[in-house]
Amino acid sequence: MSRRTLAGGLAIAAALTLTALPATAEQQSVRFPSAKFPLGARSVPAKTMTAVAQGIDLYDVKAGTSTDGxxxxxxxxxxxxxxxxxxxxxxxxxxxxxxxxxxxxxxxxxxxxxxxxxxxxxxxxxxxxxxxxxxxxxxxxxxxxxxxxxxxxxxxxDGAKTTGPWNVKVALIDVRTFRGTYAASLGASVAKRETVSSMVKARKALLGINGGFFNIHTSPALRGEPLGASVVGGKLLSEAVPGRSAVVLKGRTAKITELKSTVTAISQDGERVEVNGINRATTTDELVLYTEEYGAKTPTGGVDAVIDATNKVVGLRASGGAVTAGMRVLHGNGVAADWLNEHAWQDWKVQIDTKLVDLRTKRALQLTPELNVVAGGVGLVRNGKVKITAKLDGHDSINMILRRHPRTLLGTTRNGSLILATIDGRQPGVTVGANFVEAAQFMRWLGATQAINLDGGGSTAMVVGNKVVNRPSDGAERAVGDALLVLPQ
Missing domain, CATH: 3.30.70 (Alpha-Beta Plaits)
Structure with missing residues (x-):
């Protein structure tokens, strides 16, 4: 068989060595690095800076040239x-x-x-x-x-050696001078998707980026559902995927960690049962909790126990109804429906016990109104070193690890400052995006000691002052599951 090797073949093993960049004092601060751009030929990037608000600087960064075909x-x-x-x-x-x-x-x-x-x-x-x-x-x-x-x-x-180019937006938020707060938003409801612009406008945020991955494999009406932990204002609105990376926000602090959630229904007769999920579609024999933020009807083909704010069951009903304001609904099918029929009688109390545990510290997070959580997609940097947890986070395919895509990235520095970045991609000759290794190296270059990859591709968006400042690869801003917002004081 005759074979002709293409120029620019996939010399990937050499091109993507996991080399930890040396940490410098400057990298550990929130200042934009003076070192050369870490990808491609390591050229000096072109950059412009805009002051967004006290403690928030936005950089428009361009590096590299186009040589790929x-x-x-x-x-x-x-x-x-x-x-x-x-x-x-x-x-x-x-x-x-x-x-x-x-x-x-x-x-x-x-x-x-x-x-x-x-x-x-x-x-x-x-x-x-x-x-x-x-x-x-x-x-x-x-x-x-x-x-x-x-x-x-x-x-x-492809993910092989390239000269670029790269178009990047970087927001550096200095913990020493920023006086606002961080928050998560699922938009008007959990079930429906919404643009970052819409969520920024609704909360009058200074800045927003798209959050984690959302479920594209469920019913179209429910595809705003986050794939991982989501907490908004202290309310757990989506269960954690055990061990998956997440961003815990509290006031003006941000922490990257891994989470585990447990939800238990406890009847007044002492019977306990695991709640399998929150605000998502069910599978056979599952018990799922729906909150008023869900924004859709409960599934058909089961039993609903409607529970008020005092944990009293106000009634059992055939499933398939809305969740009214101030109420929660425990929905069960199969054996889970049997449990509701036996232990969630009208006027009985059914307590919903919710725990969210930080797996790094082994401590439970307090679900107070200032707590917010955005689920990440893949861990990139841990304790200052490249550590890509693609398999643990469910993204260990060649497409996700190796190929270049638009990326939304989040990192924290040694002093607790926050780095938000979007790398545009899928625009031949204009910007190539990044793979996981490059994304990790880029965040290390910016000074992140902890960093994760959020949702990317056509979802990648950064909104500043009600304007999308990057160039989404779909040609227009995509509706997404959730967003991380930077709010004024």
């Missing part, structure tokens, strides 16, 4: 970009049968803190410059007509 990737039989060597060679033979010269390329997804490296293989045809995308499109069309499944790929998105 396009190729055509042939998909594996399962529809994925890459597969085993034998599968890739079989696909390459199909390309040769179609009269074109394929390249079988080894792709190494780097090891992270909780997952080993992974090697797979891609099949590609051709290499064209940025201005010649139409030629790549023409080749893709030809291969499709030959019965192959293909797509046009911009090489800057």
């Amino acid at each position: 396009y190729t055509v990737s042939i998909l594996m039989p399962n529809g994925r970009d890459a597969g085993s060597l034998s599968t890739a060679e079989a696909v390459a033979a199909e390309v040769e049968a179609a009269g074109e010269t394929p390249s079988v390329q080894e792709v190494v997804r780097p090891a992270v803190a909780d997952a080993p490296s992974q090697t797979v293989y891609m099949v590609r045809v051709g290499l064209w410059s940025l201005k010649d995308k139409k030629k790549a499109d023409a080749m893709a069309k030809k291969l499709k007509e030959a019965g192959l499944k293909v797509k046009v790929d911009y090489l800057g998105d």
Whole structure:
């Protein structure tokens, strides 16, 4: 089989070495670093600074140049970009049968803190410059007509060595001079998605960024549901995924940690049962708590116990109704419905015991009105060192770890200052985004001793003064599940 290696192939293992950058006194402060940009050729970035409010500086940062072009990737039989060597060679033979010269390329997804490296293989045809995308499109069309499944790929998105460019927004919030507070927002309801702009406007925030991942695999009407812990004003509105990274906000302090939540229903007859979830769709035999913030009807096909603020059951009903103001609803189906019928009689008391534990300190968080929590996506930096917990956080795929995407990043410095950043991507020739390793290195460069990745891709948004200051990859701001807001004093 003939093979032609593309220029700019995936020399990933060497390009993405997990090297901890040396910590300096300047990095530990909240000042913008004077060192060269940490990605690509490590050039001096162009930057402009705008003072947003006392203690908040916004930087518009640009670095790198565009040298990447396009190729055509042939998909594996399962529809994925890459597969085993034998599968890739079989696909390459199909390309040769179609009269074109394929390249079988080894792709190494780097090891992270909780997952080993992974090697797979891609099949590609051709290499064209940025201005010649139409030629790549023409080749893709030809291969499709030959019965192959293909797509046009911009090489800057691969995760291999690149020169950029990068368009970044960085908000540095100095704990010594900032006098406002931090908060989480789910918008008008948990179930529905909303733009960061809308949430910023509603709370009259100085600044806002999109929060964590939300559930795109549930009913369209419920896709605002956060995938992980969410606390707004001291109320737990979404249960934690045990061990997943999160940002705990209290007043003007922010802490990155991992959380575990437990919710227990306790009937006045002493019977206790685990509540499986909060404000989300149910599965078989589950007991789920719905609060007035849910913004949707409870699921059908079960039993609802409506509970008032004094923990009294005001009534049992067939499920599928709204949660009225001042009420909570315990919904159960299957064996969970049986528990409600036996232990949540009308006028009985059913206490809802809620605990949220910081897994680093092993201490319970007090669910007071000033407590807010935003679930993260992936841990990036811990105690000043790169530590990517992609598997623990449910994002250990090649697409998430290796490929470049728009990123929303959050970090804290040694003195407790807050760093918020968006790296735009998916805009060939304009900005390439970052992979997890690059995102971690970037946050270390900014001075973060703790850092996490929030939701990204088309969700990445930073809003300052009611204006979206970055360039969302969808072309317009996307509605998201939640947001982190910076409020005035």
